[in-house]
Amino acid sequence: MSAPAIRVEGLGKRYRIGERVRYKSLRESVSNAALRALRGERRPHETIWALRNVSFEVAPGEVVGVIGRNGAGKSTLLKILSRITEPTQGRVELHGRVGSLLEVGTGFHQELTGRENIYLNGAILGMKRAEIERKFDEIVAFAEIERFLDTPVKHYSTGMYLRLAFAVAAHLEPEILLVDEVLAVGDTAFQKKCLGKMGDVARGGRTVLFVSHNMTAVNQLCRSAVWLDEGTIAHVGAVQEAVQRYLSSGEMEGAEKRWAEGSRAPGNDRISVQAVRVVTEDGVLTNRFDRESPFCFEVEYRLLSEVLSMQVGFWLQNSEGVVVFVGGDAENQDYSGRSRPAGRYLSRALLPGGLLNSGTYYLSLGVDMPVGANVIMRDQVIRIDLSQRTIPRHSAHASWRPPGVLCLSLPWEIRQLGER
Structure with missing residues (x-):
């Protein structure tokens, strides 16, 4: 050997x-x-x-x-x-x-x-x-x-x-x-x-x-x-x-990760991130959802001075580490390319239901600051569990979970083109 x-x-x-x-x-x-x-x-x-x-x-x-x-x-x-x-x-x-x-x-x-x-x-x-x-x-x-x-x-x-x-x-x-x-x-x-x-x-x-x-x-x-x-x-x-x-380890146990002022919160001399959370569409704090239900990502932060062209965003990974998607609040036309005055902010994004397959996902935080400042990242802050909606017992596929990250309910059209 x-x-x-x-x-x-x-x-x-x-x-x-x-x-x-x-x-x-x-x-x-x-x-x-x-x-x-x-x-x-x-x-x-x-x-x-x-x-x-x-x-x-x-x-x-x-x-x-x-x-x-x-x-x-x-x-x-x-x-x-x-x-x-x-x-x-x-x-x-x-x-x-x-x-x-x-x-x-x-x-x-x-x-x-x-x-x-x-x-x-x-x-x-x-x-x-x-x-x-x-x-x-x-x-x-x-x-x-x-x-x-x-x-x-x-x-x-x-x-x-x-x-x-x-x-x-x-x-x-x-x-x-x-x-x-x-x-x-x-x-x-x-x-x-x-x-x-x-x-x-x-x-x-x-x-x-x-x-x-x-x-x-x-x-x-x-x-x-x-x-x-x-x-x-x-x-x-x-x-x-x-x-x-x-x-599946570490901090990702609850639906919210909060940092106290003065702690080792993600940030720099211009921004201090205070909380990241996952909530229902009505604002209820939870990290367990039916895969058909929509849910929201939220990040709460404080700007210590005016910042131009920044972006707060998330990326979502599945249990195998595959990045499902990346998104940022610069997609909001009111703030895209514009300055944000000093103060407290909440950035919120809604993910429609019925897109992702059942399984475990991990939410990470990213803050993209202007040129010359560091990009702030915090890996796998929140764990999210999506369950499969119960299927009627008479279904032949009651225990079957389709493969893949996405599980879309597509509008199917069926037409009979003739007897034979």
Whole structure:
């Protein structure tokens, strides 16, 4: 039996809250410690464990998804595996050359051209010049930057930057590829292209550790998954079971999620989200509906200052992580492209009944602010259960649930065209 490509044993990473890490000399460290002792100062010891006692193995050629909410420790895990940061405890064994795509354009030099950065990034990944030259044309073609190949990357758009970064990491053939949310940025066509390339990488026998919030992509690419929850292993196993456990966990127990003022509510210096809820058409709070009944999504928020061209929206996923639809309140013509003065707001959307099949769904929140501000997201805030309306006993299909996300009652017309 061959050795695993990745072995993680008892891995832990601890950070000191409020501590600024910077490089300094031994003399500075000794003198600062002496001054603190003379003044009677004590260093704060408030710490947080980003990872704690994480253990798992990945076989050669296996594609494993890493899933979990924001702050679960996914990116910290990949940074340790990429040797960007050292673990506080535990050990990691990597058998093979490692390539990583953790952030857009990691290792790129702003003043160098796209051509020069391909060679630079390849060298950082440990590739020889001949190896880079053999893949050079494929990288450029995939990134779709032929016209701008000799332009400094500081002039590239975010999309061009991302395409080139992914192309370099995916084409330079490391034995182990670490990918962190590469599909979160870029247009739909490029995301499909990335998925296709990831599939090619997986079928090529390389080991892939794939971090993503896109459960559809995880289900499509991976056979197994590691679910991280607050820095610890919540589940390791088959991808469908891991995704379903993850989606049905945590906060999504009630029909409303409310954040108190001053708490860790979703927001920034211009907006504070106060509540997300699901209600009936008459405003009754519940997250259990007959699939034939309409229901409403509501988000309550406060604007701290006037905001131009913002959007509050939702996306709905089923129990397999498939995104059913995405919607935003910019569809309201009174506010589309217009400013919203400071104050309290309620955005409400009605979903007609009879569209979705019975089953479990998960509602997530998104707030799209103007250019220059962060997009605010909160994954799987509310769980929604849709039940099948009771079918009369004489029906031959009383116990049958049709497959698919949609279950529409269509107006059928039946005409007899003749006796024979």
